[in-house]
Amino acid sequence: MAGLTAAIQLKKAGFDPVIFEKESKVGAGRHGDYEGLENWIFSRNVPTFFKQSAFKFNDLTTYPISRFFVHTLFGKPITIQNNQPFFYMVKRGSGINDLDYQLYRQCKEIGVRFELGKKAPKTCHIIATGSRKAAAYIRGINFKTTLKNQVHLLLGSQFAPKGYAYLIIINGNGTLATAFKKPKNTVVNFLQNARAYFNETGISVPNEIPFGSRGSFSLPFGTMFPPYKIGEAGGYQDYLFGFGIRMSMMSGQAAALSITGKKNESQIIVKELNQKRRLSFVNRIMYEQLSDKRMAGLAIKLSEKSNPLSILADAYAWNFKNILRWINLRYRYEVRPT
Ligand SMILES: Cc1cc2nc3c(=O)[nH]c(=O)nc-3n(C[C@H](O)[C@H](O)[C@H](O)COP(=O)(O)OP(=O)(O)OC[C@H]3O[C@@H](n4cnc5c(N)ncnc54)[C@H](O)[C@@H]3O)c2cc1C
Helix, strand or coil: CHHHHHHHHHHHCCCCCEEEECCCCCCCCCCCCEEEEECCCCCCCHHHHHHHCCCCHHHCCCEEECEEEEECCCCCCEEEECCCCCEEEEECCCCCCEHHHHHHHHHHHCCCEEEECCCCCCCCCEECCCCCCCCEEEEEEEEECCCCCEEEEECCCCCCCCCEEEEEEECCEEEEEEEECCCCCCCCCHHHHHHHHHHHCCCCCCCCEEEEEEECCCECCCCCCCCEECHHHHCCCCCCCCCCHHHHHHHHHHHHHHHCCCHHHHHHHHHHHHHHHHHHHHHHHHHHCCCHHHHHHHHHHHHHCCCHHHHHHHCCCCCHHHHHHHHHHCCCCCCCEC
8 A cells, every 4th residue: 555655646747667566466455345445534524535646536446434333341332423424335456446456456557567576675765564473363255145234333342452342344255354453372262252143143244365464563663764664664553543545555655755855745745644553553452442232332332422423533733732632641551663
């Protein structure tokens, strides 16, 4: 995401970027799972954001989601809805409907060069090699289904300690996954717990194609200097829920601007990214302190709001209350240097 964004920007600015991708196809390292482009961390909504990143949003296969269900072990599932989409779901992979492939196509169309199946040489100006160290684990299953389109969030330490499990079904393709922090010496299979939960509620999840991955939440916050480390390789990630796609793309934009000599514009983006990362950090500390019951209570509160999206956006606003939280909590998180 980060590398493709940097490349399209550089090409449009008259440079001749070459992308080295270790896989034989762009997106081949991903799993064909559904991921969400969140619509609350940045003030620009997702379609505007893509246009500003130089990609044609209307050419992408995305599914806006304005309603989802939250499940906890305390009471019935809760519906959370909004008049604006919470997410635009995208598939990650090398298939023609997958985001990675579609951004690759748009880069190719304007003449970005690719060296596929080749590891990046040490002399690269930009490093966008994705996640390295694991701070959170993701286990999932992709499956085929005849069920209608739906999105569910499942909360609770038996499904996803300090994280969340999610079930996404779109056009006959399903992803069930759990993103969690691994408790020490655990043998619990959180994914199978989540699967059993949904199967019991009548949403059948077959045990089809498993995948596993990790997320890296690294510090310290960087500035942009060559060779530019962008995307998750540079620690550009949402520490709360791991919504790293837009963060990665913006860091790619910042690197491209810096290379083209627009240092001030680049710094403005990096500043915004670092603010959002700090806030996501604070939000994660607070999230990790919640008991399962308190989490369920917060989900109910969210469902009662007329505009729940704005509550999520408030949690990422660089305002007095949130800056104070950052000042008080910044030493509390484990630091994982890049
Ligand atoms: C299962 C899962 C679910 C997620 N869900 C969401 C979500 O819902 N919403 C969200 O916003 N984010 C989500 N994320 C996070 C998001 O996918 C990442 O933050 C984002 O893709 C990071 O972009 P990137 O450009 O840094 O890395 P990537 O998109 O991972 O790209 C890195 C690329 O570098 C290539 N590469 C690696 N090493 C080398 C090398 N040495 N030489 C050449 N090429 C190399 C890889 O093959 C890959 O193509 C999820 C992540 C996972 C794993």
